Amino acid sequence: MPANSFNGHTDYGIGIGLRVPHYAHILEKKPVVDWFEIISENFMVDGGRPLQVLDQIMEQYRVVQHGVSMYFGSADKPDRAHLKKLKALVKRTKTPWLSDHLCWGSVDGTYTHDLLPMPYTFASAKRTAEKIRQIRDYLEVPICVENVSSYAEYHVSEMSEWEFLSEVVERADCGILLDVNNIYVSAKNHDFNPYDYINGVPHHRVGQMHVAGHTKFEKYILDTHDHPVLDPVWKLYAHATKLCGVTATLLEWDDKIPSFDEVHDEALKANEFIDGAKKAKNSKRAAKAGAPVASS
Amino acid sequence: MPRSISSIRATGLKAPPKHAPRRLASTNDVVKLQRLMTHILIRPLTKSDGLQPVWIDGRPMTEVAEEFIKPNDRLSAFERLQLYNRMYWFRLIDIMHDDNPGLRAVLGDKKFTRLIEAYLAKYPSRSFTLRNLCSRLGQFIREESRWTAPHTALATNVVRFEWAQTVAFDEAQLPVLSAAEIARTPPVRLRLRLQPYITLLALDYPVDTYVVAVKQRNALRTEASNAVDKVREAKQSKYVARPRRERIYVAVHRLDNWLYYKRLGRPAFLILQAIAAGQTLDDAVTAGGRRVKPEQVGGWFAMWMELGWLCRKK
Numbered sequence: 331m332p333a334n335s336f337n338g339h340t341d342y343g344i345g346i347g348l349r350v351p352h353y354a355h356i357l358e359k360k361p362v363v364d365w366f367e368i369i370s371e372n373f374m375v376d377g378g379r380p381l382q383v384l385d386q387i388m389e390q391y392r393v394v395q396h397g398v399s400m401y402f403g404s405a406d407k408p409d410r411a412h413l414k415k416l417k418a419l420v421k422r423t424k425t426p427w428l429s430d431h432l433c434w435g436s437v438d439g440t441y442t443h444d445l446l447p448m449p450y451t452f453a454s455a456k457r458t459a460e461k462i463r464q465i466r467d468y469l470e471v472p473i474c475v476e477n478v479s480s481y482a483e484y485h486v487s488e489m490s491e492w493e494f495l496s497e498v499v500e501r502a503d504c505g506i507l508l509d510v511n512n513i514y515v516s517a518k519n520h521d522f523n524p525y526d527y528i529n530g531v532p533h534h535r536v537g538q539m540h541v542a543g544h545t546k547f548e549k550y551i552l553d554t555h556d557h558p559v560l561d562p563v564w565k566l567y568a569h570a571t572k573l574c575g576v577t578a579t580l581l582e583w584d585d586k587i588p589s590f591d592e593v594h595d596e597a598l599k600a601n602e603f604i605d606g607a608k609k610a611k612n613s614k615r616a617a618k619a620g621a622p623v624a625s626s
Numbered sequence: 627m628p629r630s631i632s633s634i635r636a637t638g639l640k641a642p643p644k645h646a647p648r649r650l651a652s653t654n655d656v657v658k659l660q661r662l663m664t665h666i667l668i669r670p671l672t673k674s675d676g677l678q679p680v681w682i683d684g685r686p687m688t689e690v691a692e693e694f695i696k697p698n699d700r701l702s703a704f705e706r707l708q709l710y711n712r713m714y715w716f717r718l719i720d721i722m723h724d725d726n727p728g729l730r731a732v733l734g735d736k737k738f739t740r741l742i743e744a745y746l747a748k749y750p751s752r753s754f755t756l757r758n759l760c761s762r763l764g765q766f767i768r769e770e771s772r773w774t775a776p777h778t779a780l781a782t783n784v785v786r787f788e789w790a791q792t793v794a795f796d797e798a799q800l801p802v803l804s805a806a807e808i809a810r811t812p813p814v815r816l817r818l819r820l821q822p823y824i825t826l827l828a829l830d831y832p833v834d835t836y837v838v839a840v841k842q843r844n845a846l847r848t849e850a851s852n853a854v855d856k857v858r859e860a861k862q863s864k865y866v867a868r869p870r871r872e873r874i875y876v877a878v879h880r881l882d883n884w885l886y887y888k889r890l891g892r893p894a895f896l897i898l899q900a901i902a903a904g905q906t907l908d909d910a911v912t913a914g915g916r917r918v919k920p921e922q923v924g925g926w927f928a929m930w931m932e933l934g935w936l937c938r939k940k
């Protein structure tokens with residue numbers, strides 16, 4: 331959906347991740363960019379250069395917060411100090427929505443700093459949804475949960491990953507950050523059809539999408555974010571855009587980061603598929619209108 | 627010889643369940659599964675960067691992995707867990723590598739990596755942010771000097787200096803106290819505090835100049851890897867000699883969001899230390915010693931105020 335309650339009724343277009351090697355270029359050249367996604371944890375500090383840069387960026391651009399450590403799926407209670415810092419940042423950035431991953435990564439207060447796959451069970455869906463609700467109520471901002479890439483599955487799982495994602499977001503009444511590259515990576519690693527995944531999630535809840543590059547190895551695919559987006563991922567993106575509508579989209583490029591322009595140009599390729607989706611939508615509307623009276 | 631890293635027990639993490647839960651009926655079952663997997667992922671790697679073949683209860687790791695992880699036609703359950711085990715270690719070692727160039731130079735890369743493995747095996751991260759990954763490294767070296775011997779004293783000094791840089795980078799900056807505000811309260815009652823981003827260090831080695839030299843050497847190496855004619859120059863500067871013992875006093879701080887270190891004389895250091903400890907201005911000045919002249923103290927305070935170091939104690 332272009333704008334919905336899960337992305338704060340915004341229509342943000344195509345953004346890229348704000349990364350350190352690009353700071354100087356952005357601040358000096360002030361290139362036109364729809365929006366930047368920031369990694370919340372990089373700015374959950376009390377002072378210094380990170381916040382100075384953030385304030386300068388916010389003078390010119392819209393930013394959206396994306397987290398990597400909230401671990402909605404960790405059975406631990408949310409950490410109070412963490413939430414407090416996150417809320418301070420939410421107030422500073424006025425992010426219209428906030429995203430983090432549908433994964434776990436900590437237990438007993440010990441952090442792995444990884445995005446670990448969930449066991450797809452009703453018990454973990456229930457616990458995860460409760461936690462998302464608690465966090466959203468505290469932060470007072472819409473939340474979109476992102477599907478992760480994974481390299482392992484559990485025997486205890488009771489459903490597919492997309493059924494689990496749907497179960498969680500329906501229970502939590504929250505949005506989805508649909509990462510089509512992650513769907514592709516996990517589909518290859520776990521031998522499912524990525525189109526089944528995209529067809530199977532509640533499209534009206536998708537508030538944002540991610541595209542990114544990955545790396546193929548002999549026996550598995552790794553989500554490396556160090557390449558341009560591969561063709562099959564763009565195709566999935568086009569399919570998702572047709573089903574969900576034109577949605578705020580972000581390119582992730584986190585390693586071997588090339589020039590700002592190269593990253594931005596790669597992100598803007600999404601326009602091609604967005605135009606395709608818009609045309610398809612318009613012709614559907616026209617078909618409903620019946621026969622034209624006269625050609626203009 | 628150091629005791630093997632694999633025998634170190636992680637602090638802060640409860641013991642793993644004997645077996646992975648067969649089904650997840652409750653949150654408690656989810657915790658058990660997550661605890662088991664965390665214990666496996668944070669176990670130190672083997673010499674060939676693999677998952678350890680024997681679990682803590684003596685069972686083959688393949689058996690433990692198969693109990694809860696599904697294999698596919700390309701990867702066994704063991705191999706799938708190994709991917710995560712390796713990613714955990716590679717990621718964290720990389721970060722600590724970047725955050726501690728000085729310590730790395732003191733120990734050499736191989737010994738540094740052994741130290742980090744032992745440190746993270748005992749003290750896995752307890753913070754949501756990777757910024758705090760090194761926060762207990764100094765404590766660990768004091769507790770287990772065998773990983774840094776015979777350079778433990780120097781290593782301890784370097785770690786304190788490098789952690790002070792993390793603090794200086796992003797700690798809070800409080801409103802600065804003006805001269806007029808200071809003048810308003812009599813010195814016998816006035817208590818000040820230092821900016822939270824300042825760390826005062828009394829060190830036994832001149833690690834400030836050492837770490838800067840190491841960073842310059844590293845920068846030259848990076849440059850050299852991109853330019854053939856620089857290779858010889860870089861090779862010549864390969865080694866930065868470890869510093870000799872010398873008492874120094876230094877404040878690590880920031881100004882206009884750039885990091886600085888500033889050498890201090892002993893009396894100035896003692897005064898600042900007393901301020902940081904919450905003593906009154908009068909007592910803090912006394913802590914500087916009898917030989918300090920009032921005009922000297924006046925000059926120091928003028929400089930500290932110009933640098934924005936002094937704030938009101940809450």
Ligand SMILES: [Fe+2]
Nearest residue numbers: 476509540582
């Ligand atoms: Fe993503």
